[in-house]
Amino acid sequence: MDMAKDLRGRKALTARPLRLAAATATAGLLLTLAACQDGGADRADDGQASIVAPGRPGEKSRTLTPEQAAKAKPDDSPNAADQSYVQRMIEHHRQALTMSALAPERAAADPVKRLAERISAAQKPEIGAMQKWLALHPAPTAGSGTTAPGHGHDHDHGSMPGMATEQQLKELADARGADFDRLFLKLMTAHHEGALTMAGEALAGGNNPAVEEMANEVVATQSAEIHRMRAMG
Template identity: 80%
Template sequence: MDMAKDLRGREALRALVRRSAAAVATAGLLLTLAGCQGGDEGADRAADGGAVVVAPGRPGEKARTLTPEQAAKAKPDDSPNAADRAYVQRMIEHHRQALTMSALAPERAGADGVKRLADRISAAQRPEIGAMEKWLTVHPAPSGESGGHDGGHDHAAMPGMATEQQLEELTGARGTDFDRLFLTLMTAHHEGAVKMAGEVLAAGNNVAVEEMATEVVATQSAEIHRMRAMG
């Protein structure tokens, strides 16, 4: 009796597994058929075994089956505009001044925390300059576009930029005086960078610039909080 019950139990388990597998296969077939429906060119190509792209629909709408050509045409245009190019050109100059100020810290700062902060700023912004310079070589300004150099590299026109006098004062400071002035100037500098990033996020069009600006907002906002706590 026990053996018979065991055999019946095993057979029932096998039947359950077979039914489950059949259900999964059926569901997969239905999903495949649903993806091919729509009566458009992409669905026709899917039926013929050609390459297709499944584009998710809006909330409440079905996904669409597109040909690669249709998908390429449907892709949003993210070509750079004047705001993108102006931001990149200006931010390169902005970052360079941050490197100039940070380079003074190793021999002039009194607090180790200020020295470490300056080192982190240099480590982050130096490669960002390289990335932005590379972006400009790929996306040069068209003929006739000013490019956003603020009237010939007028640094004072960019938010947060230190004046020549302030840089001279920072260069001549030592110890706690340097620390205090460095944190004051660099906080204002970062706030200016965040403002510039926010402006291009509102007015720009290029995805790569959007990513760079978003990184500036995240990184420099965190450093602003850190510097205020140090001050």
């Protein structure tokens, strides 16, 4: 089964229609506000500019004050699924970098070496972006009651899908030539498939657009690399 297509289908099914509807309404508010600022504003009795919010199909438009329009903006604050994904994916990416760093001196095939270079080039910046996101959105402290079980900093990294065990990493480090190539492709394919599983969970359960964008990037990049590794293996 093509995991990339499966994830895209799952994303389509879990596209959160309420968020789409809210985003569409917000866009309408912003367009109306822009028109107001250009001189076409309706004025409330107190002289304050009012904003016309287009209604959904079959519903009338509403006239809102700027304060009411601000409150109508969809809540895209991070939830436990967003926090868990970013925290765990940083560690997931770090292991991929550890594995890729072994390739230059151990791999026999140039395509394997180039693949390892591409993985490092893609995932290092992604780690940086996720670390910046965490700095802007710190995880709730322990005991706050807002962090779901298993979604805090104390999660078990070894339980993440696709992660290689310490023994597998040792075997990879000890391998050379064609043996390294075969083991690297096997472990990295499983690693990427695990990343797709994690991204799918974030897309289904998360709430923050930035995390959604990061998860979609993982799906696009690592799906292509999985196909490449299967062809090489």
